[in-house]
Amino acid sequence: MGDIVQIYNDYKDHADFLTVYVREAHPTDEWQMKSNVKDDVCYAQPKTLEQRVAIAKDFTARYKFPLPFGIDDMSNAADNAYAAWPERLYIIDETGHIVYRGGLGPFHYKPAEVRQWLAAKYGAVKQGAQTAAASASRASAPASTSSEGTTPLSVPAKSEK
Amino acid sequence: MKRLLKWFAGILAVLLLAAFGVLCYMAGSPKDAYGMVRYALPHMRRGTLQVGSDAPDVRLVALDGIDRFHIRERLGRRPLVLAFGSFT
Numbered sequence: 085m086g087d088i089v090q091i092y093n094d095y096k097d098h099a100d101f102l103t104v105y106v107r108e109a110h111p112t113d114e115w116q117m118k119s120n121v122k123d124d125v126c127y128a129q130p131k132t133l134e135q136r137v138a139i140a141k142d143f144t145a146r147y148k149f150p151l152p153f154g155i156d157d158m159s160n161a162a163d164n165a166y167a168a169w170p171e172r173l174y175i176i177d178e179t180g181h182i183v184y185r186g187g188l189g190p191f192h193y194k195p196a197e198v199r200q201w202l203a204a205k206y207g208a209v210k211q212g213a214q215t216a217a218a219s220a221s222r223a224s225a226p227a228s229t230s231s232e233g234t235t236p237l238s239v240p241a242k243s244e245k
Numbered sequence: 246m247k248r249l250l251k252w253f254a255g256i257l258a259v260l261l262l263a264a265f266g267v268l269c270y271m272a273g274s275p276k277d278a279y280g281m282v283r284y285a286l287p288h289m290r291r292g293t294l295q296v297g298s299d300a301p302d303v304r305l306v307a308l309d310g311i312d313r314f315h316i317r318e319r320l321g322r323r324p325l326v327l328a329f330g331s332f333t
Contacts, residue, residue: 088328099324102316104305107288110333115280120333127333137310143332144308151328154305154314162316165301167292168329170285176300176325180317183324185296188289198326205324 087195088173092151094209095202099175103151105140106163109170133158173198 092101110117111129120126130136133155140155156162163169171189174182175198184201186194203209268278294301302317319325 088326091326095326099326100319100321101326101328102319104316104327104329106329106331108331108333109285115277115284117277117333125333133306134310137306137308139332140308152319153308154316155308155310157304157306162303162305162329165303166294166327166329167290169288169290169331171328171330173329174294174300174327176316176320176327178320178322178324180300180320182294182296182298182300185294188291189330202324202326 088198089150091195091199091202094199095206098206099202101151103149103153104156104162104166104168105136105143105153106156106169107136107160108139130158175201 088101088103108114108127108129110120112120112126113128116126127139127142128135130139136155136158140153143149144153154162156168160169166172166174167188171193173184173186173193173195175184177183184198186192186197265275265278268281269275272278272281300316300320302315304313304315306313316325316327
């Protein structure tokens with residue numbers, strides 16, 4: 085998700101962004117990954133909305149996550165409507181139609197395609213001082229082991245250069 | 246007939262082993278292969294949305310846990326990038 089933060093920083097003057105927090109991908113009581121233990125991201129699958137909100141708050145606070153944020157409710161309506169779990173990207177145009185449908189994560193989760201779409205419409209944005217400052221603000225976030233390829237929102241920013 | 250069954254069982258065992266090997270490679274370890282089969286694959290769906298489809302409107306919960314809003318409320322005069330994911 086670090087990539088999408090960078091894209092947000094680069095294109096927030098041209099497009100709106102919304103993060104949708106869906107059910108956990110690797111909770112402690114299901115398929116926990118070693119990387120979650122290493123990064124101290126250990127949560128059981130929420131059974132109540134309050135628990136889900138609490139995890140979302142932990143996430144946004146820990147990474148100072150700048151994107152607008154919404155939480156899927158316990159009916160998993162957003163996940164069901166968008167086939168979103170464990171992670172996925174879409175772009176909706178001004179008329180309410182899907183203009184980009186990303187592949188299903190983690191293997192086909194490709195923020196670079198979102199950047200490409202935005203660049204085609206608004207021109208390539210050179211990652212500038214604003215992005216560098218944003219990255220610096222996240223420097224305190226622990227390193228990710230995204231090599232396992234199973235890292236939805238928890239990936240701190242990494243350079244796309 | 247008995248010999249044929251043995252061949253069939255042998256080929257099936259080899260195919261199952263090969264499938265398990267591929268899963269272990271994809272997931273990283275036998276434990277992760279189990280996790281993938283038990284917890285991930287049942288929830289992963291390609292979905293039916295396509296480019297050009299109407300974007301479904303869904304009610305979300307705000308970060309304060311109290312307010313609710315609809316995805317379409319966030320649609321304005323600019324494209325809306327939707328990023329779905331979780332913490333773990």
